Amino acid sequence: MKVLLIGSGGREHALAWKIAQSPLLEEFYAAPGNPGIADHATLVSLNVEDHAAVIAFAKEKAIDFVVIGPEAPLVAGLADDLRAAGIATFGPSKAAAQLEGSKGFTKDLCARYDIPTGAYQRFKTAEPAKQYVREQGAPIVIKADGLAAGKGVTVAMTETEALAAIDECFDGAFGAAGAEVVVEAFLDGEEASFFCLSDGKTALALATAQDHKRVGDGDTGPNTGGMGAYSPAPVMTSAMVERTMKEIIEPTISGMAKDGNPFSGVFFAGLMITAKGPELIEYNVRFGDPECQVLMMRLKSDLLPILYATATGTLDKVEAEWRDDAALTVVLASKGYPGAYDKNTPIAHIPDASEEAKVFHAGTALKDGRLVATGGRVLNVTAFGKNVTEAQTRAYALTDKVEWENGFCRRDIGWQAVAREKA
Numbered sequence: 001m002k003v004l005l006i007g008s009g010g011r012e013h014a015l016a017w018k019i020a021q022s023p024l025l026e027e028f029y030a031a032p033g034n035p036g037i038a039d040h041a042t043l044v045s046l047n048v049e050d051h052a053a054v055i056a057f058a059k060e061k062a063i064d065f066v067v068i069g070p071e072a073p074l075v076a077g078l079a080d081d082l083r084a085a086g087i088a089t090f091g092p093s094k095a096a097a098q099l100e101g102s103k104g105f106t107k108d109l110c111a112r113y114d115i116p117t118g119a120y121q122r123f124k125t126a127e128p129a130k131q132y133v134r135e136q137g138a139p140i141v142i143k144a145d146g147l148a149a150g151k152g153v154t155v156a157m158t159e160t161e162a163l164a165a166i167d168e169c170f171d172g173a174f175g176a177a178g179a180e181v182v183v184e185a186f187l188d189g190e191e192a193s194f195f196c197l198s199d200g201k202t203a204l205a206l207a208t209a210q211d212h213k214r215v216g217d218g219d220t221g222p223n224t225g226g227m228g229a230y231s232p233a234p235v236m237t238s239a240m241v242e243r244t245m246k247e248i249i250e251p252t253i254s255g256m257a258k259d260g261n262p263f264s265g266v267f268f269a270g271l272m273i274t275a276k277g278p279e280l281i282e283y284n285v286r287f288g289d290p291e292c293q294v295l296m297m298r299l300k301s302d303l304l305p306i307l308y309a310t311a312t313g314t315l316d317k318v319e320a321e322w323r324d325d326a327a328l329t330v331v332l333a334s335k336g337y338p339g340a341y342d343k344n345t346p347i348a349h350i351p352d353a354s355e356e357a358k359v360f361h362a363g364t365a366l367k368d369g370r371l372v373a374t375g376g377r378v379l380n381v382t383a384f385g386k387n388v389t390e391a392q393t394r395a396y397a398l399t400d401k402v403e404w405e406n407g408f409c410r411r412d413i414g415w416q417a418v419a420r421e422k423a
């Protein structure tokens with residue numbers, strides 16, 4: 001099979017590493033890719049926003065299958081355009097990508113199909129939203145409707161904070177993404193991410209993971225794209241997985257199909273495990289980054305036929321097998337992230353991969369033959385262990401061998417699971 005992978009992050013490096021191990025693979029390209037992905041695929045400097053250029057390249061190279069990693073090209077309809085050109089593509093349609101692209105869309109789906117989620121209302125202007133907040137009281141959650149790069153949500157512990165967040169959204173802090181606002185009830189519990197594939201009809205549960213959004217140890221400081229993750233998430237017991245499939249995932253897949261937007265691709269539910277059970281916080285229509293890195297480490301099966309079955313409506317014919325081991329990834333970021341940071345700082349050394357550990361590239365580039373950091377999140381040091389504690393020890397041992405002066409990381413990735421394992 002000739003495959004083209006779209007994306008350039010740590011998630012795509014993990015996908016590339018896994019796809020490259022498939023005996024079905026004949027030729028492999030990535031656009032735009034990164035220096036880590038270059039170990040597995042030929043990099044192509046395509047402008048991914050130019051769908052016609054992507055299609056032309058795919059035709060020229062007789063690509064059989066395109067795998068789209070990030071959400072932006074999905075929301076922009078790249079999967080639709082590739083499929084219309086007759087190219088099998090992994091990734092949802094623009095219509096189905098609204099599951100991530102519009103919080104209000106997903107909340108309305110939950111309301112229509114009785115999927116457990118916090119009570120909510122949608123607003124297009126500030127005054128009625130504020131009125132609703134005053135009626136409901138704090139804590140309460142204010143969300144920009146659209147894609148806001150992880151910055152559009154305020155969990156307001158006071159009414160004053162909530163009212164300010166409403167003004168911020170409607171004053172344009174998130175551009176078009178904030179033109180509509182969802183106000184929703186605060187849910188109390190432990191969070192987990194639940195990953196699934198769907199071909200529009202069948203859902204296949206993958207695995208669970210927990211991420212760490214805050215920049216600082218002890219979950220302090222501003223939100224980021226994710227500073228680390230581990231899998232499996234201990235809060236997702238098999239009973240909780242079963243309830244999530246029945247109460248949340250299956251009604252979502254059948255509801256999307258009924259509404260004329262069948263979902264094809266990978267998606268993950270952001271869940272809050274409350275006293276009542278699993279409740280939906282949000283959906284994402286792609287692999288999480290850095291959760292994908294730990295999932296790919298744990299996946300025993302060949303990834304390529306699973307992705308292809310998802311894209312071609314034969315998901316009921318495949319299974320995914322997982323290692324029992326835990327996997328944990330530590331994100332090394334540029335000092336200053338998620339605020340301003342220096343670019344093009346040199347990375348002197350990346351330790352070799354071993355059976356138990358591997359460093360994935362995210363925001364790196366080659367400048368004059370030298371490896372430099374170009375992004376906020378730069379490397380993902382990922383390791384296995386018989387439990388999260390062992391995976392954590394191995395991941396930090398490898399992290400300490402990376403030589404990059406301008407890098408930093410959290411030192412406590414996996415702390416909830418490690419505390420449980422000690423107890």
Ligand SMILES: Nc1ncnc2c1ncn2[C@@H]1O[C@H](COP(=O)(O)OP(=O)(O)O)[C@@H](O)[C@H]1O
Nearest residue numbers: 118141150151153155184185186187270281282
């Ligand atoms: N209803 C809620 N109750 C409590 N916390 C919430 C709620 N909704 C969101 N959060 C918190 O805010 C974070 C971001 O919200 P989410 O809807 O996942 O938006 P995004 O990932 O697009 O920024 C969640 O991971 C969770 O910690």
Ligand SMILES: [Mg+2]
Nearest residue numbers: 270281282284
């Ligand atoms: Mg989220």
